[in-house]
Amino acid sequence: MKVSRVSVILITLASAPFAYAGDVDLSLTNNSVKGQVDFFGSNNDTQLGAGYTYHEGSRHIANLDFHAQGRTALGNLPTTAGIGVKGIAWDDHKLDGGALGIGGYATVNLPRVPGLSFTGSLHYAPSILSFGDSDDMTNLELRGSYRVIRNAEVFAGYRYLNTDLDAPYRGDINLDEGVLAGIKVYF
16 A cells, blocks of 8 residues: 655644644533643743634634743642743634733642642733733633543643623623543653
């Protein structure tokens, strides 16, 4: 069976982001599915990530993240924290917009329960950092994770992504909200 060069090139290009990934996670809510790739591990001084969310009803949400990160401690609990920006762009039928949110995240590990960790992230974009039909944007995610094997974990939590709408629409939209569950694989 002969495989064309074009097929080999396409497969190679499609797999390239995963070859350089530090981790990949996939999460589901009742109305959405999200894939996220982070390119560096928790020992690096920076973190770069990209994600895509499909929300029921043909809403598409893309994000690009850049954070300075480091190891610290909350009390005696080992913690990885990051501070930086999350760029979010969304499209929903006649409306679209986006924002550049400033914020950060922290992952707290519990040494007494190996494999158990809790992560929280919060990013906010005021009107000046929003574009299109977005007037401001808030992105919050909370999750509890359990590392099942050395390179994979399962998690559950809550996601909230909201934007206020610019004139003439006014009001706000929960772009994605709900209880989530997922898996994360480390490379």
